[in-house]
Amino acid sequence: MSKEKIAVAYSGGLDTSVMIKWLKDKYDAEIVAVTGNLGQQMEIDNLESKSIATGASSFHFVDLRKQFVEEYIWRALKAGALYEDVYPLATALGRPLLAKALVDVALEEGCTMLTHGCTGKGNDQVRFEVTFASLAPHLKVIAPLRIWEFTSREQEIAYALEHNIPVSATKKNPYSIDENIWGISIECGVLEDPMVAPPEDAFQITTSPEKAPDTPTVVDIEFVEGVPVALDGRQMAGLDLIVKLNELGARNGVGRLDMVENRVVGIKSREIYEAPAATILHFAHRELERLVLEKSVFQYKKNISQDYANIIYNGTWFSPMRHALDAFVNVTQKPVTGLVRVKLYKGGISLLGRNSPYSLYNEELATYTEADTYDHKAAEGFIKIYGLGLKTFHEVNKNS
Numbered sequence: 001m002s003k004e005k006i007a008v009a010y011s012g013g014l015d016t017s018v019m020i021k022w023l024k025d026k027y028d029a030e031i032v033a034v035t036g037n038l039g040q041q042m043e044i045d046n047l048e049s050k051s052i053a054t055g056a057s058s059f060h061f062v063d064l065r066k067q068f069v070e071e072y073i074w075r076a077l078k079a080g081a082l083y084e085d086v087y088p089l090a091t092a093l094g095r096p097l098l099a100k101a102l103v104d105v106a107l108e109e110g111c112t113m114l115t116h117g118c119t120g121k122g123n124d125q126v127r128f129e130v131t132f133a134s135l136a137p138h139l140k141v142i143a144p145l146r147i148w149e150f151t152s153r154e155q156e157i158a159y160a161l162e163h164n165i166p167v168s169a170t171k172k173n174p175y176s177i178d179e180n181i182w183g184i185s186i187e188c189g190v191l192e193d194p195m196v197a198p199p200e201d202a203f204q205i206t207t208s209p210e211k212a213p214d215t216p217t218v219v220d221i222e223f224v225e226g227v228p229v230a231l232d233g234r235q236m237a238g239l240d241l242i243v244k245l246n247e248l249g250a251r252n253g254v255g256r257l258d259m260v261e262n263r264v265v266g267i268k269s270r271e272i273y274e275a276p277a278a279t280i281l282h283f284a285h286r287e288l289e290r291l292v293l294e295k296s297v298f299q300y301k302k303n304i305s306q307d308y309a310n311i312i313y314n315g316t317w318f319s320p321m322r323h324a325l326d327a328f329v330n331v332t333q334k335p336v337t338g339l340v341r342v343k344l345y346k347g348g349i350s351l352l353g354r355n356s357p358y359s360l361y362n363e364e365l366a367t368y369t370e371a372d373t374y375d376h377k378a379a380e381g382f383i384k385i386y387g388l389g390l391k392t393f394h395e396v397n398k399n400s
């Protein structure tokens, strides 16, 4: 009888390398290693040979970048999704897509089990497993890090040496890092003390604001229905546009974030993020919305942004609620077409200008010059009626 197959979400790091051998022995199974490309820097050739040398029977490399940008990142941007008003959700957005890619390979290869390398304290286990349960409830899920005997990195390294598992010779990074095109999440080490300022070596791509150039970078960002399509007048594919903005932002020290956030499992954690493109795009997108959205839509959308961010963070991407919110968001985005000019300078982003064919800004109404067309006299009657309720209240309730 042929062996059962386990699909492993593989990154090439220590945990997922040790996992391959550990699972193979424990379940007497064949291992199918799957790596998704979400735009992180990595050596693909290396991963293939490494996973096979570690004991996997096959390796699948899935390029998810375009889909990640068009179906995940742009939706989050249009929704204005920033978790607890800060985090652009890079890691969180990538998980459902990686989980889906793993399920797709597992079904194609006839696997009966799915595994990931997440710990029992984090959000990522929730995101992976809720997605597995939504898309392939019949497959068994194993989370080795929650159940295996290793309690330290040293023990894993000893196991790797004992079983000839190739692990990178590079010096241990003091941080736990997750990376994709929408941003980098950095935790652990000295960062666990929320009073300790992040050391310079915690940052992977951004220049410190102090060392950033003395001359600012000005960028024109064009949006069509809420989606950025061009930089400085040049049309670009989404992926290239994000890469370019990451580069410009990083060089100017833009996109460093430091927050204490509320995890799904009830823990508060301190996290450092680097997300230059996401920070710039959310800023520019919101400024364009200020210009084109009707007042009640603009103000109401804040609630939707928060709900949308929670859905992404909490791992319920594949849900009717997310689809319903997408419908709302997409209706609001029809007029979000236009140009935003921003300045990147020593860690900061400032707005230089904005315009749109759907601008609701009417200079003849706003101006204090002779060109004014606003009916000043009508204000009197308006205020009388508008303030009538309060006037009546205060007549009855003296001194309150």
Ligand code: ARG
Residues within 6 Å of the ligand: 089, 091, 092, 123, 124, 176, 177, 178, 185, 186, 187, 271
């Ligand atoms: N706190 C973030 C989130 O839940 C990032 C977690 C990523 N993990 C890491 N290894 N830094 O989405």
